[in-house]
Amino acid sequence: MDVTGHTSFGGHGDPPQGPQKAASIRDVAAAAGVSYQTVSRVINGHPNVKEETRKRVDAAIQTLGFRRNATAFALASGVTRSVTVITSNTVLYGYAATLQGLEEASRAAGYALGVRVVTPEDDLDRTIAAAADTGGGVVVIGFDAIGAAALDRVPAHVPCAALVEAPRPGRTPSRPAVWADDREAARAATEHLLSLGHETVHYVAIPASTGTRRLAPRAEGWRQALEAAGVTPPPTSGKGWDAQAGYEAGKKLARNKDVTAILCGNDDLALGVLRALHHAGRRVPEDVSVIGFDDAPHSAFVTPSLTTVRMDFHGLGRAAFGLLRAQLDTDQQESAPVPAEPTLILRESSGPRDA
Amino acid sequence: MDVTGHTSFGGHGDPPQGPQKAASIRDVAAAAGVSYQTVSRVINGHPNVKEETRKRVDAAIQTLGFRRNATAFALASGVTRSVTVITSNTVLYGYAATLQGLEEASRAAGYALGVRVVTPEDDLDRTIAAAADTGGGVVVIGFDAIGAAALDRVPAHVPCAALVEAPRPGRTPSRPAVWADDREAARAATEHLLSLGHETVHYVAIPASTGTRRLAPRAEGWRQALEAAGVTPPPTSGKGWDAQAGYEAGKKLARNKDVTAILCGNDDLALGVLRALHHAGRRVPEDVSVIGFDDAPHSAFVTPSLTTVRMDFHGLGRAAFGLLRAQLDTDQQESAPVPAEPTLILRESSGPRDA
DNA sequence: CTGAAAGCGCTTACAG
């Protein structure tokens, strides 16, 4: 295929009028015949300004197209209405949806939103410092190991809120954080599978966010449900976040005829597992039931459609922003919306054993 | 399911040491026994500083943990190393991948990245002004109507680059922009389908980015391929970006037994079409061939796996950043990487007619 | 090679 990408450098001829310098409060003051301090009062809505003066200033602002210089405002006032999100990823569904929630909330509150991706190669401290340098607050998405590590390194003096996989009891001082009850959701999903007659449930895990020996919440909920039912949890598999990782894990599980039910740490893994089962000639849900996690947008449209746990990442993002804002803007007391509970969505990929 | 979301307000007890004020260049100067201007010289790498002085200053910087105040730097120097991306969406694959490319490129160049989502309800001018207020440049993702409208309204004096669906000849002054050759890619995909023996190809469109009568490039390429083969293009369908929209369009197409090949404006639409065909009992690719656009990560893992056109959104994002940077930082001449060409990826969802 | 002055565009007390 002979298809080429293009680039245009446009900008033929000079712009209609030169890139004239933006008007300052002094320009406005001169135009309105007042001191620039009075202009400051007007743009900040201070009460003690004569009505007529205010009108003159407003008129000058209009005609000059004045906009307050955000940098100067930040330097002089010390307030920066901005949030920088620190995350290891922006495209995986859970991250992208969380980011979307953060963006909406910050936009609604009049905050600017920055994004800074951290990779294993980056110097965590430099990345965090760069984010903090913006002057505003920081929200870290700590769903994974690198995000969690970043959270631990945010200096105490920078305003910060976090989204975490689960609260970590031992850590002090901790940061305001939000999380969903993944453990309970995984337990419910596993119990559902057991109630369908499956003798055990296999688990394909997402990577852990901690290096500790404590199980990740989704794995923990799965384990608890099995043990409550008196079944010994089989070994888990999975080494990644994407469909390819699910496919690798699924290939092995597909060979084992005792496997009739699989819970996956996210929908991408589930898609890979579905694909591996298909290649192995095992039908879903007749031979094997599969349940995912997150309810990504396309999960309802694949065939078989995916039974999964719907997560309110959007709401979590909004809540995390609320936690940060409470630190930045202490006199505003609008409480952040509470995220919806995880919900098991029953679709075609799960069913009774030996259907 | 009784699963509750949680919020922790953490922060038990005071932080180890009070949120002490950050060190300024004056603090560093005092500690090093020099004037603060000399500190400025050191942190900016100016040549004329005695080696020994430089060392003393560097030592003071280390012990005080000094970091230059980015806001003050921006105000005094007039340079802001930052980009704000204006987009209508951050989660759809094409947008998220583009954003990822922009983020990587800006991070590599030491620029901060901001994101500002525009919705039909927003006042475009206010949104753009807010983005421009940051001081740096703006990159607008103009893949859709609202993004394109935003691009048209960016004031001439703000540095700006764009990603567009296609160049628009009539517009002057235009902005530096990048785009992929969607038209050629759609033509190639359509020709492939025709070469497989299909008498015609139906098209499920993504929403247009312009209000003009000119066809969107993907639609145009499809039309050209059909006309070159002497077949009259059938009516197009599709009213949205997501799988649900594809499903609606697919339901109607599935009823028409003359439909044996369908090209879709993106992979999400294709997924919905696949689902509708499945519900109608029409097999893919035996009865109907389906081709998508974009090559989203999961498209290789659905069953049937999706034949699609791979787009280098990542590379487009990097290229767009390069175009902006060229305006902001005129003495740097590192040329932006050229995006990869769109490529048709053959998978299971397409095949010969009457297979 | 280094210091003193002026200024970036605002805000925040302080006078009047």
Place this chain on the structure above:
DNA sequence: CTGAAAGCGCTTACAG
């Protein structure tokens, strides 16, 4: 109700 002063933390000429 409004103006003059000082300062936010830096940089950029200008002296020496």
